[in-house]
Amino acid sequence: MKLDPKVPSGPLESKWSNYLRDVKLVSPNNKRKYKIIVVGTGLAGASAAASLAELGYEVETFTILDSARRAHSIAAQGGINAAKNYQNDGDSVWRLFYDTIKGGDYRSREANVYRLAENSNRIIDQAVAQGVPFGREYGGLLDNRSFGGAQVSRTFYSRGQTGQQLLLGAYQAMMRMVHTGKIKSYTRHEMLDLVVVDGVARGIITRDLVSGEIKRHEAHAVVLCTGGYGNVFYLSTNAKNSNVTAAWRCHKRGATFANPCFVQIHPTCIPVSGDYQSKLTLMSESLRNDGRVWVPRKKNDDRHPNDIPEDERYYYLEERYPSFGNLVPRDVASRNAKLVTDEGLGVGDSGLAVYLDFRDAIKRDGEETIRARYGNLFDMYENISDENPYKQPMRIFPAVHYTMGGLWVDYDLMSNIPGLFVAGEANFSDHGANRLGASALMQGLSDGYFIIPYTMGSYLADADLPNVDTDHDAFKEAADDSKNQLDRLLNINGNKTVIEFHRELGKIMWDKVGISRSKEGLEEAISEIRALREDFWQNVRVPGEANYYNKYLEFAARVADYFELAELMAIDAIDRGESCGCHLRDEYQTEEGEAIRNDKDFAFVSAYEYLGVNGKLETKLHKEDLNFEFVELKQRSYK
């Protein structure tokens, strides 16, 4: 298998415009003859579905939730980047591109990232026209805030609910097209398999989550926008229903999975409070604009934080990284939180937390100003922790948040299976080994509004797609597989619940495939994952039956996929014998704990082909070399 990224030739600045100049088009009369399935209705899915339907394609959307509006994009808080340079602080498309590729520690494709930066401004225009209520200045023009990893202020925001407002904008655009009949929306439907006919993606198998019915849907192309796989860790900031199943089933049908070990651990989350914990809550990175991160200088200092004098506070990010201070990128902030807590300086009952303190900002700007900026986040914190962050510092700790890895795609956002496109967090494309804050919303919408609609036309104009119907053997086989797997899960009737298994898997992943990783620990993780997977298939207890609404059956099938993905993540983390971005290998770091990247041997995308699971996961590694023609590879420094 040769993975061809199909990057257009020419200077960086003109690759996308040249692509658009030369791209083949489908005539308006012919567009209605094509049916496109969009799976997932978050930012990428809803925006792609709306845009494709506006062009005239027949679109079918699928979401596991009861409405497209509930996709987990809704929970994104802080903002969305764009290179508008409204602040006159020297921003440009080039700088946004450069910050993003550097922030990703040079493990992403130059051409894709540049296109993302180019599209950023149009996203803001589109959202404003839809009525998305961004924060504004007194003069009525758009306001910006700063985010980590950048020295310009380029983040647009709607208080602490930017994801919600952008998603509702895309959802409303999608519902407008549902109203016209160009989109047929299926809610509470879960994709269980991809149907590949003669090597080409031609449809999907779903389960109607209300009736349990297994259904077959044919199409000319499939766009997968099903988000990331952070829930493999059990505890993460992802919503409870976020899962890898749709992407993993595509992987099992031949789509390669790229950089699975690149997982972003977000530095500012509310710490774990007990064994019953079901998920972790993020506190937006935007808080680091005004909050100062610190721990007591003395170990086991049990004084109230407000009683610890200034000179006994260790503002470790400000001291170690004077030029970026509290606004270092996420991977650096998370790793340092781990370092100080490993040294025994952590706070709170568990010792697994650091302070995020607004005392000085409130003194400087007043409580009202801080309330206007972060009011809902402070309320959320108080609600969960029962502590008032206006009066005492927040306690925060890193938590799994976002997965940069995902299905491999070329420049057209098409996987190695023709006709299967992958957009948003589900693909691996733009964030390299670390995503900068406020870039996920940008990527989801860039993919959905401004890339897929063009590249889809390019594919369909050239593709030779004979009619297939859902009686085809490939549909029957995939539908039978889906049904058999659910029956198998229901029939085990063991003595351990799905959640117990998931929690155990998550602990292995957090301890050994988390913030820092070692070869030894990863090898242990692999054997533990295999043993637990074996146990799962012998001893899991799934309640109820398949022919009605049964959430624990859904969970069981997703956890089954996590067991396979988990092993792939550990394999990839071993294969990548360097530290880069979020991937810190203990063996490859300086004495101060800074990552040592190895461009000579590892400037490539790891893309894994699935060969099967037989006690162990069988995979084959394919490499896409990353060629940097326009930026010079430098050791990242935020000092």
Next chain:
Amino acid sequence: MSTMTINLKVWRQKNTADSGGFQDYKLNGVSEHMSFLEMLDVLNEQLIKEGKDPVEFDHDCREGICGSCNMVINGRAHGPKRLTAACQLHMREYSDGDTIVIEPPRAKAFPIIRDLVVDRSAFDRIIEAGGYVSVKTGAAPEANLIPVEQDVSNTAFDYATCIGCGACVAACPNSSASLFTGAKVAHLNSLPQGEPERKRRTVAMVEQMEKEGFGDCSNYAECEAVCPVGISISSIAKMRKDYVKAVFS
């Protein structure tokens, strides 16, 4: 850490056709730091181990933003705490030995699917009828060409923050969806971008709301009291004003 014993009365219903009824459960070892939904997770683990069917309820983000959860707790949508969705409610609101009654939101337009899970697709159809600005991808002008007064933008945001959970419907004696519909109407109608479609949007959404079987608003304001994100009933006033203007102009 001290723990509590909680008595639960939970609505169990197999499907839309089933008549359903309350079931009693006793739950030991409940920590005050648990969220309400984590308490239900613990109940479900217990039921699964006993070979019984777990209680089905909608939930997803557990951060109060997705609007999936919408159960009625001791007669109040989302439970006792103001401005708090059920997923953000914590067991510290309760005491050892308390009895908690949990039901689905009840409304003709929200048929029960199973236990606490209801079908809220009527909300999607109200948005479908007109809850958007008709702007095609790519047709937008430069963002700063449309200045919006800061106050106006803030007010629009306050309406736009609706999470679509349906608590307003559950709380309303008429099962009206006026707060939900009014919030979207008021969000878009407040902004210059929403102006060209103001009349058409208002009429279409109000008519769809009626068609779905929601009742009318008679100003009880129960909806505002239970709304987890504090949507004001001034949105309903705005919707009515715009409706009257649209119909009689």
